[in-house]
Amino acid sequence: MAKKGVSDGFREVSASGDHFKVGESLGRQCRDIALRMERRFKEHVSATPGADLKKAVAYARRSLPLSREFYPGYVEELEGYAKGTGIPFETVYAMTCDFPETRGKGCTDIAVNSEWTKDDCVYAAHNEDVGPAQINEIVIARVKPSDEPGYIGMNYGGIWPTEGINAAGISLTGNALVPNDTRLGIPKEFPVRKVLGETGIYQALMASMPEGRGHSFNNIVCDQNGEIYSMEGSATAFDAIYAEHGWLVHTNHYLSPRMWKYEANLHTRFSSIVRYNRAVRLFKKELGKVEVSTFHKVLSDHVGYPESICRHADPKLPPDEQTQSIFSIVCNLTEKSLWVCHGNPCKGTYRKYEV
Numbered sequence: 467m468a469k470k471g472v473s474d475g476f477r478e479v480s481a482s483g484d485h486f487k488v489g490e491s492l493g494r495q496c497r498d499i500a501l502r503m504e505r506r507f508k509e510h511v512s513a514t515p516g517a518d519l520k521k522a523v524a525y526a527r528r529s530l531p532l533s534r535e536f537y538p539g540y541v542e543e544l545e546g547y548a549k550g551t552g553i554p555f556e557t558v559y560a561m562t563c564d565f566p567e568t569r570g571k572g573c574t575d576i577a578v579n580s581e582w583t584k585d586d587c588v589y590a591a592h593n594e595d596v597g598p599a600q601i602n603e604i605v606i607a608r609v610k611p612s613d614e615p616g617y618i619g620m621n622y623g624g625i626w627p628t629e630g631i632n633a634a635g636i637s638l639t640g641n642a643l644v645p646n647d648t649r650l651g652i653p654k655e656f657p658v659r660k661v662l663g664e665t666g667i668y669q670a671l672m673a674s675m676p677e678g679r680g681h682s683f684n685n686i687v688c689d690q691n692g693e694i695y696s697m698e699g700s701a702t703a704f705d706a707i708y709a710e711h712g713w714l715v716h717t718n719h720y721l722s723p724r725m726w727k728y729e730a731n732l733h734t735r736f737s738s739i740v741r742y743n744r745a746v747r748l749f750k751k752e753l754g755k756v757e758v759s760t761f762h763k764v765l766s767d768h769v770g771y772p773e774s775i776c777r778h779a780d781p782k783l784p785p786d787e788q789t790q791s792i793f794s795i796v797c798n799l800t801e802k803s804l805w806v807c808h809g810n811p812c813k814g815t816y817r818k819y820e821v
């Protein structure tokens with residue numbers, strides 16, 4: 467078990483009850499992290515030309531009615547979190563709308579169904595590539611709202627899930643995209659959280675791509691039957707890429723021809739292109755004998771270093787432009803367990819957590 471502020475593992479928290487209680491409890495347990503994230507959010511806003519906190523809060527507030535209509539339970543969790551951390555709700559909501567993990571810096575994902583695995587299990591795996599300092603913002607959260615299946619998630623600040631798997635055998639992994647049609651709408655963090663509250667693949671796919679969204683991740687939604695979808699979205703369009711051959715890889719550029727016109731600037735996606743092709747090539751060789759160690763091997767690859775699948779901070783870049791794989795996970799959807807590696811997978815080992 468990781469201790470507060472100790473960097474040899476992630477803090478573990480749990481919360482149950484109604485959504486407000488869940489948020490309040492997570493807020494109390496993660497208050498120190500939340501305050502750091504609030505500070506970083508405010509610094510980011512004040513460094514953005516033409517922006518200030520008041521404007522950011524006012525802009526975000528305009529999407530609140532849409533968010534409340536789409537998923538009232540998560541708004542209640544954020545309200546509880548505001549109470550638990552002492553941060554005003556309007557700031558918590560503005561932080562949700564301008565989530566720094568969403569700027570498309572990285573992440574590599576692989577998902578595979580049971581026909582290709584050694585133990586007949588379905589897997590979804592992911593490297594989380596963000597700013598190196600953000601390793602101190604991640605918490606392993608067990609969340610059990612009274613009206614939903616519980617989930618275990620890799621949650622920023624305890625409340626913002628980025629990856630996870632739930633008790634109904636649904637996983638949400640995925641990566642950032644940079645579309646050119648962003649607008650005021652449901653923040654892209656909302657679908658991530660809502661998928662983790664769903665009980666079946668149909669409901670989860672719907673939750674992953676709501677109409678009226680302002681932006682989108684590529685949300686990889688899998689179930690325990692081996693249904694694997696890469697929901698490649700922008701604000702106004704999406705394609706549901708199905709793993710028709712039983713496996714898929716995704717990084718940070720649009721793969722579907724239907725979505726190519728929404729790519730903001732492919733010239734900024736070279737790391738993504740290298741990681742995608744490299745992961746496909748490495749993983750293809752493993753088909754039929756895939757197990758947890760296979761993901762460890764592929765996700766630790768250094769071709770294209772430092773912007774490789776296992777990413778490392780490039781000392782030539784200013785600190786706020788650096789990217790690092792701060793954790794790596796493997797969801798076992800059949801057993802409903804989560805394997806977590808703290809920090810770069812090339813240096814670490816994976817520890818198992820049951821849902």
Ligand SMILES: [Zn+2]
Pocket residue numbers: 766768776777778810811812813
């Ligand atoms: Zn590495």
